[in-house]
Amino acid sequence: MKKLLKFKLKIWRQENSEKIGKFKTYLVNNISPDSSFLEMLDLLNDKIIRNKKETPISFDHDCREGICGMCSLYINGRAHGPENLVTTCQLHMRSFSNDNIIYVEPWRAKSFPIIKDLIVDRTSFDRIIMSGGYISVNTFGKTIDGNIIPIAKNIAEKSFDAATCIGCGACVASCKNRSAMLFVSAKIAQLSFLPQGKIERRKRVINMVNKMDEEGFGTCTNTKVCEVECPKGISTKYISIMNNEYVNAFIF
Amino acid sequence: MNINTLNLNSKVPKGPIMDKWRNHKSTLKLVSPNNRNNIEIIVIGTGLSGGSASATLSELGYKIKAFFYQDSPRRAHSVAAQGGINAAKNYKGDNDSVYQLFKDTIKGGDYRSREENVYRLSEISSNIIDQCVAQGVPFARDYSGYLETRSFGGTKVSRTFYAKGQTGQQLLLACYSAMSRQIVKGRIQIFNRHEMLDLVVLDGFARGIIARNLITGEIEKHSAHAVVIASGGYGNVFFLSTNAMGSNASAIWKVHKKGGLFANPCFTQIHPTCIPIHGNYQSKLTLMSESLRNDGRIWVPKKLEDATLIRNSKKNPEDIEEKDRDYFLERRYPSFGNLVPRDVASRAAKERCDKGFGIENNETKEGVFLDFSNSINKYGIEKYKEFGKYDPTIIEIQKLGKKVIESKYGNLFHMYERITDNNPYNTPMKIYPAVHYTMGGLWVDYNLMSSIPGCFVIGEANFSDHGANRLGASALMQGLADGNFILPYTIADYISKYFIGKKEKYNDILQSKEFFYTEKIVKDTLKKIIHNNGKTPVDFFHKELGKIMWEYVGMSRNNNGLLKSIKYIREIRNEFWKDVYVPKSIGNGLNTELEKAIRVADYLEIGELMAMDALNRKESCGSHFREEYKTIDGEALRDDDNYKYVSTWKYIDNKSIKDEILYKEDLIYTFAKVQSRTYK
Ligand SMILES: Cc1cc2nc3c(=O)[nH]c(=O)nc-3n(C[C@H](O)[C@H](O)[C@H](O)COP(=O)(O)OP(=O)(O)OC[C@H]3O[C@@H](n4cnc5c(N)ncnc54)[C@H](O)[C@@H]3O)c2cc1C
Ligand code: SF4
Ligand code: FES
Numbered sequence: 001m002k003k004l005l006k007f008k009l010k011i012w013r014q015e016n017s018e019k020i021g022k023f024k025t026y027l028v029n030n031i032s033p034d035s036s037f038l039e040m041l042d043l044l045n046d047k048i049i050r051n052k053k054e055t056p057i058s059f060d061h062d063c064r065e066g067i068c069g070m071c072s073l074y075i076n077g078r079a080h081g082p083e084n085l086v087t088t089c090q091l092h093m094r095s096f097s098n099d100n101i102i103y104v105e106p107w108r109a110k111s112f113p114i115i116k117d118l119i120v121d122r123t124s125f126d127r128i129i130m131s132g133g134y135i136s137v138n139t140f141g142k143t144i145d146g147n148i149i150p151i152a153k154n155i156a157e158k159s160f161d162a163a164t165c166i167g168c169g170a171c172v173a174s175c176k177n178r179s180a181m182l183f184v185s186a187k188i189a190q191l192s193f194l195p196q197g198k199i200e201r202r203k204r205v206i207n208m209v210n211k212m213d214e215e216g217f218g219t220c221t222n223t224k225v226c227e228v229e230c231p232k233g234i235s236t237k238y239i240s241i242m243n244n245e246y247v248n249a250f251i252f
Numbered sequence: 253m254n255i256n257t258l259n260l261n262s263k264v265p266k267g268p269i270m271d272k273w274r275n276h277k278s279t280l281k282l283v284s285p286n287n288r289n290n291i292e293i294i295v296i297g298t299g300l301s302g303g304s305a306s307a308t309l310s311e312l313g314y315k316i317k318a319f320f321y322q323d324s325p326r327r328a329h330s331v332a333a334q335g336g337i338n339a340a341k342n343y344k345g346d347n348d349s350v351y352q353l354f355k356d357t358i359k360g361g362d363y364r365s366r367e368e369n370v371y372r373l374s375e376i377s378s379n380i381i382d383q384c385v386a387q388g389v390p391f392a393r394d395y396s397g398y399l400e401t402r403s404f405g406g407t408k409v410s411r412t413f414y415a416k417g418q419t420g421q422q423l424l425l426a427c428y429s430a431m432s433r434q435i436v437k438g439r440i441q442i443f444n445r446h447e448m449l450d451l452v453v454l455d456g457f458a459r460g461i462i463a464r465n466l467i468t469g470e471i472e473k474h475s476a477h478a479v480v481i482a483s484g485g486y487g488n489v490f491f492l493s494t495n496a497m498g499s500n501a502s503a504i505w506k507v508h509k510k511g512g513l514f515a516n517p518c519f520t521q522i523h524p525t526c527i528p529i530h531g532n533y534q535s536k537l538t539l540m541s542e543s544l545r546n547d548g549r550i551w552v553p554k555k556l557e558d559a560t561l562i563r564n565s566k567k568n569p570e571d572i573e574e575k576d577r578d579y580f581l582e583r584r585y586p587s588f589g590n591l592v593p594r595d596v597a598s599r600a601a602k603e604r605c606d607k608g609f610g611i612e613n614n615e616t617k618e619g620v621f622l623d624f625s626n627s628i629n630k631y632g633i634e635k636y637k638e639f640g641k642y643d644p645t646i647i648e649i650q651k652l653g654k655k656v657i658e659s660k661y662g663n664l665f666h667m668y669e670r671i672t673d674n675n676p677y678n679t680p681m682k683i684y685p686a687v688h689y690t691m692g693g694l695w696v697d698y699n700l701m702s703s704i705p706g707c708f709v710i711g712e713a714n715f716s717d718h719g720a721n722r723l724g725a726s727a728l729m730q731g732l733a734d735g736n737f738i739l740p741y742t743i744a745d746y747i748s749k750y751f752i753g754k755k756e757k758y759n760d761i762l763q764s765k766e767f768f769y770t771e772k773i774v775k776d777t778l779k780k781i782i783h784n785n786g787k788t789p790v791d792f793f794h795k796e797l798g799k800i801m802w803e804y805v806g807m808s809r810n811n812n813g814l815l816k817s818i819k820y821i822r823e824i825r826n827e828f829w830k831d832v833y834v835p836k837s838i839g840n841g842l843n844t845e846l847e848k849a850i851r852v853a854d855y856l857e858i859g860e861l862m863a864m865d866a867l868n869r870k871e872s873c874g875s876h877f878r879e880e881y882k883t884i885d886g887e888a889l890r891d892d893d894n895y896k897y898v899s900t901w902k903y904i905d906n907k908s909i910k911d912e913i914l915y916k917e918d919l920i921y922t923f924a925k926v927q928s929r930t931y932k
Pocket of ligand 2: 042164165166167169170171172182183184229230231232233234
């Protein structure tokens with residue numbers, strides 16, 4: 001049996017978007033190093049509920065496999081916590097030393113308003129995708145055979161790498177300017193690499209970049225924190241690709 | 253339990269199987285474009301099935317209201333699918349065909365699915381891949397730029413298209429983009445963070461839903477001309493499963509209680525390659541894609557003492573010599589080996605662990621190895637030769653081999669290492685079966701309509717295509733086939749028959765008695781939960797239910813166990829209603845405990861029906877293994893004479909689950925030859 005751990009947690013509590021929030025302190029013990037960060041919060045919630053003194057801590061999560069992009073959290077000031085290439089649901093308590101103090105906060109960005117406690121509203125991302133993050137093909141029609149459009153393996157892989165973005169918003173949360181460039185550029189790069197996506201590339205990049213500004217995200221000043229904090233390792237090189245696409249959209 | 257033998261009308265068209273769908277389409281009525289704008293359709297769920305249905309129907313001009321409990325459609329549970337999606341393209345030249353895909357699926361499902369539905373699915377499969385490519389899904393490609401495929405269990409061909417270990421994500425993103433394009437045009441209205449809590453049936457037709465806004469807590473009424481349920485499976489009844497935490501049975505269960513027949517509830521797929529449970533704090537199980545069985549060999553030690561030493565960390569798997577390893581799947585099933593279907597692989601692993609050969613150091617001592625060392629070697633040597641080099645060192649081979657494995661399964665290996673703290677490139681993975689997928693669901697006819705007119709059911713929420721066991725990579729296929737290519741035709745037929753030319757005032761519907769009545773019932777239930785004077789959190793009951801389900805209604809079942817489970821489930825249910833405690837949240841806003849409580853209340857009922865169905869089916873087939881019915885070698889023993897039917901259950905208003913009535917849809921195979929199922 002591995003040694004069980006205990007922690008002091010400072011957790012942001014905020015009843016709803018209007019009220020003012022504050023940190024509250026909680027102690028947890030008997031935590032297995034193999035349990036995930038969210039499982040540790042489950043345990044704490046169980047205690048809180050049984051105490052009946054306050055409401056349990058609300059946080060977003062669903063797949064708990066690192067793929068749906070639903071979980072968030074600033075943990076000790078870092079989006080998704082101390083490990084690289086990991087979502088919060090895949091962060092395990094073995095990443096912390098016994099008796100640590102851990103600060104847990106919601107992601108802070110104007111474009112991600114707080115809903116309650118640790119839950120924020122990330123629908124601004126959806127609106128950016130709606131502004132052009134797609135290929136305008138109808139889904140009921142008969143399209144051509146998939147193999148009629150060969151795509152070189154390395155191009156398909158480059159497109160795939162960009163497409164691995166899970167839309168979690170860690171890039172925004174970690175950026176001092178609250179820029180959404182990494183997220184937007186990943187989508188633009190994914191589609192513009194593929195022959196199918198090239199047709200609408202000009203319109204797409206202009207619309208998506210405009211929408212991003214409209215939603216109140218900041219500009220990119222190349223600090224590259226987003227790349228460090230992105231759980232899927234999306235590279236900032238896509239931002240330069242997007243910038244190129246943007247400039248070209250006006251030239252041609 | 254009552255048994256009744258009413259004939260269910262599956263509306264399967266006449267004629268040769270190859271022509272059925274085409275002929276049927278030509279008889280379906282149409283809705284003209286100028287009328288479509290006046291037709292509203294509610295879709296519950298934005299996974300591959302609901303998302304594709306929403307996108308396609310709105311492109312056709314209908315008005316769609318899409319409901320889902322996450323914040324964005326992109327996060328629906330389909331996003332988690334790792335392995336791939338099937339299609340009978342025969343790109344690999346291994347003699348694949350529509351017929352072959354059909355045959356594998358029917359056989360894999362142990363002859364308990366509807367033949368005509370499966371044939372249609374196989375026919376449509378190729379269109380799905382073409383559609384996804386057009387939408388920009390970055391499928392894996394070979395060096396010449398053509399689409400790459402791999403194999404899955406239960407087949408001898410390579411027909412699974414994939415995007416590394418993220419096929420579900422990539423397909424769902426395409427679906428979500430197609431939806432996004434329509435949302436911005438105003439054709440799809442999305443209701444995120446909304447949960448459907450009941451179906452409203454008016455004059456016998458499904459005409460709307462009651463939903464709860466999860467942020468404000470408000471109860472809302474929504475009307476429509478038809479309701480499409482695409483809410484996914486009910487595997488979370490088991491508490492521990494590979495499903496997303498929010499996955500629930502509430503939508504389908506409420507439809508069932510409004511008169512929708514529930515088909516084959518006992519068919520739950522147990523997936524053989526999941527990461528074993530390691531502690532009682534655990535909230536969920538993680539799948540390791542079945543595609544890993546292409547390159548991984550499954551084994552346990554041959555000697556009991558080795559198993560014990562490994563469990564106690566006194567010996568490493570690498571230390572066990574080749575001759576002391578039992579590659580039990582290759583031994584028992586030489587012609588399919590590690591690629592036998594999921595039910596067969598799962599039971600074989602359980603058999604070894606029951607005999608004491610399990611290798612994981614957890615409470616139950618359950619676990620087997622999935623070992624990549626052979627493949628790493630093989631690929632390493634191949635690569636070396638490709639580079640025109642000879643005499644590589646073992647280290648060089650290993651390095652190159654690991655690279656190949658990484659390019660195929662990188663993210664899965666990363667995920668495994670995260671969770672277990674072990675590096676699977678150097679030491680074999682530990683795996684064990686876990687609850688994964690539910691083949692049962694709401695009964696639907698050939699048009700995908702439930703037994704309530706106007707309520708359609710697609711994707712994992714319906715029962716029709718997988719029989720007693722789903723072959724890998726065919727759920728994604730079914731979701732997209734249903735949503736993109738089948739439902740849009742069949743729903744038009746329904747709408748044209750009942751609504752075109754009919755004048756009705758919208759408000760009249762929302763103001764109808766049924767809407768208010770259903771709303772009241774929902775509100776009363778919520779009040780009952782909130783004002784309950786209990787002391788125990790919801791999760792406690794869910795975990796208790798899960799333990800019972802896994803123990804008695806899990807990988808193998810028997811008469812006594814099932815009877816016990818029914819008794820225990822009822823006890824837990826009583827206890828739940830007496831003792832559950834849900835914090836009242838001030839201002840009635842977001843309350844995650846309340847969300848869970850509603851779901852668990854439904855699980856506590858569906859669990860009983862699952863056990864009743866398992867009790868009724870006195871045979872072993874697919875995922876349903878009744879210990880009393882097995883061959884001398886311990887394989888499942890089917891009883892076609894007595895059980896070649898879909899069991900469908902009808903809820904009787906205001907009665908308890910035990911009073912549900914069983915109707916049977918006989919399965920008639922005219923095209924597939926019903927054979928005993930062997931993978932030897
Ligand atoms: C880990 C994992 C890996 C898998 N890998 C594969 C694979 O490789 N290949 C394959 O073919 N299949 C795979 N499957 C199976 C496949 O992913 C699912 O069966 C399929 O995606 C289900 O799609 P769906 O559209 O029916 O429902 P889901 O994708 O489950 O979507 C359900 C939707 O309904 C909504 N919803 C649910 N309840 C309510 C409610 N009460 N009110 C409102 N909205 C509600 C949810 O918000 C969600 O949008 C895998 C499954 C798992 C769990
Ligand atoms: S780019 Fe990375 S951090 Fe940003 S949303 Fe996508 S996955 Fe999350
Ligand atoms: S809960 Fe899905 S990514 Fe963390």
